[in-house]
Amino acid sequence: MNKDSYIQLLEKPELVSQEQVSDITAIIQKYPYFQSARALRLKILKNQESYKYNNELKITAAHTSDRSVLFDFITSKVFKEVSQQEPKITLKEKILPKRKPTKVTDVEEDLAIGKPLSFTKNETFSFNQWLQLSSKKAIIRTSDDNKPLEKQVDENPEQSEQDAIIDRFIKTAPKISRPNKTIVSDVKITENKQNNPLATETLAKVYLEQKKYDSAIQAYKILSLKYPEKSGFFADQIKRIQILQNNK
Structure with a gap:
C-alpha cells in the first residue's frame, strides 16, 4: 500500500475493504504501535461482523495512548457504516455441510x-x-x-x-454511641439507584x-x-x- 492510498483511507475510513486487510496487517506487524492502522483494521473486522473484533478492540486499546480518541472513532457514524457489498461465500462454506x-x-x-x-x-x-x-x-x-x-x-x-x-x-477504633430511646428519629428510605x-x-x-x-x-x-x-x-x-x- 502506498502513502497516498493510506492517507485516503485515513480521510475516508468508510472506503477500507477486505482486500486491504493483508496490507494493513503487514503495517501493524512492522509497526505495532501504529494506532491509525489498528483503527482501520478494527473497521474491517466490524464490517465483517467478525468474532475477532471484540478481542482486537482490547488489543487496539492497549496500543493506544489516548483511549478517548479510540472511543470517539468506534462510536462515530463513519465507523458504524457498513459497506453495501454482499459478503463473499468461501469454497469451504459451500462444500462443508452446515x-x-x-x-x-x-x-x-x-x-x-x-x-x-x-x-x-x-x-x-x-x-x-x-x-x-x-x-x-x-x-x-x-x-x-x-x-x-x-x-x-x-x-x-x-x-x-x-x-x-x-x-x-x-x-x-471509633466508638458508636448508643441511640437515645426517648428520641424519635425519622428514617428516610431512598430508592437504590446504583448502576441504574x-x-x-x-x-x-x-x-x-x-x-x-x-x-x-x-x-x-x-x-x-x-x-x-x-x-x-x-x-x-x-x-x-x-x-x-x-x-x-
Missing part, C-alpha cells in the same frame, strides 16, 4: 455472543468495563522441597485501596462476553425496570443466560 446447532449454541446465537460490541457516545462506562484487566490470581511460590515460601497477593489497586480504608478504620443510569444493553452484552452471567442478569433486570415496554424481551434474555449458567 452443523446442526445444539441447544447451547442456539442460545449463544440468540444472545449474539461473539458478535462485535457496538458502543454509543454515552456508554463510556460500558467501554471501560470491556477493557478492564482481570485481577492477578494469588501465586504460591515453592522451594525445591515443595515447601511454600511466599504468597503473591492480589494486586488489584481498587482492592488495595479498600483494604487501606479498613485498616485505618480499625486503627482509629449506567445499565445499558451493551453493558449486559459486555458482561456476557466476559462470562459474568450474574452481572448480565442484574443488568437486564435493571433495564426491565427502566424500560417496561421491553420487559418481555429482557425476561427472555435472562432465561437464555440461565441456560448457559446451567450448562457451564
Whole structure:
C-alpha cells in the first residue's frame, strides 16, 4: 500500500475493504504501535461482523495512548457504516455441510455472543468495563522441597485501596454511641439507584462476553425496570443466560 492510498483511507475510513486487510496487517506487524492502522483494521473486522473484533478492540486499546480518541472513532457514524457489498461465500462454506446447532449454541446465537460490541457516545462506562484487566490470581511460590515460601497477593489497586480504608478504620477504633430511646428519629428510605443510569444493553452484552452471567442478569433486570415496554424481551434474555449458567 502506498502513502497516498493510506492517507485516503485515513480521510475516508468508510472506503477500507477486505482486500486491504493483508496490507494493513503487514503495517501493524512492522509497526505495532501504529494506532491509525489498528483503527482501520478494527473497521474491517466490524464490517465483517467478525468474532475477532471484540478481542482486537482490547488489543487496539492497549496500543493506544489516548483511549478517548479510540472511543470517539468506534462510536462515530463513519465507523458504524457498513459497506453495501454482499459478503463473499468461501469454497469451504459451500462444500462443508452446515452443523446442526445444539441447544447451547442456539442460545449463544440468540444472545449474539461473539458478535462485535457496538458502543454509543454515552456508554463510556460500558467501554471501560470491556477493557478492564482481570485481577492477578494469588501465586504460591515453592522451594525445591515443595515447601511454600511466599504468597503473591492480589494486586488489584481498587482492592488495595479498600483494604487501606479498613485498616485505618480499625486503627482509629471509633466508638458508636448508643441511640437515645426517648428520641424519635425519622428514617428516610431512598430508592437504590446504583448502576441504574449506567445499565445499558451493551453493558449486559459486555458482561456476557466476559462470562459474568450474574452481572448480565442484574443488568437486564435493571433495564426491565427502566424500560417496561421491553420487559418481555429482557425476561427472555435472562432465561437464555440461565441456560448457559446451567450448562457451564
